[in-house]
Amino acid sequence: MNPSKERRRNQRFPCCGYAEVHLPVDTTSYCAKILDLSLEGCQVQLTKPVNLQEDILDLVFTVNGLPFFVRGHVQYIRHETRIGIQFMLLSSRARQQLIDLLNELQEERQQQTVSQNRVNN
Numbered sequence: 001m002n003p004s005k006e007r008r009r010n011q012r013f014p015c016c017g018y019a020e021v022h023l024p025v026d027t028t029s030y031c032a033k034i035l036d037l038s039l040e041g042c043q044v045q046l047t048k049p050v051n052l053q054e055d056i057l058d059l060v061f062t063v064n065g066l067p068f069f070v071r072g073h074v075q076y077i078r079h080e081t082r083i084g085i086q087f088m089l090l091s092s093r094a095r096q097q098l099i100d101l102l103n104e105l106q107e108e109r110q111q112q113t114v115s116q117n118r119v120n121n
Helices: 092-120
Strands: 013-022 029-037 041-046 056-063 066-078 082-088
Touching: 013 041, 013 092, 029 056, 029 092, 041 056, 041 066, 056 082, 066 092
Parallel strands: none
Antiparallel strands: 013 029, 013 056, 029 041, 041 082, 056 066, 066 082
């Protein structure tokens, strides 16, 4: 990937967790798996293809045992199941909790890298 074309301001962290995507205009919800997370957004994989017509959605997800509720803006949809979501209007408390979670994910990734280096050497 060409760094000059990268539009993200914050690092993404791969993660595993469950998510529910809710459309605010009705009661429709979709099960999903969260694939990666940053301070400004995330990427989710829906369990089945959908044709989302909405631009704004609510997302409830849990990563490392920490639950989050955020409103987001759909940035992209790929293959009808992979959605990029930009978070909107995080409260200062939610933002701090997200920062704490991202720090945990970064530490986990660093520990995995150290472990892999030991195995490879």
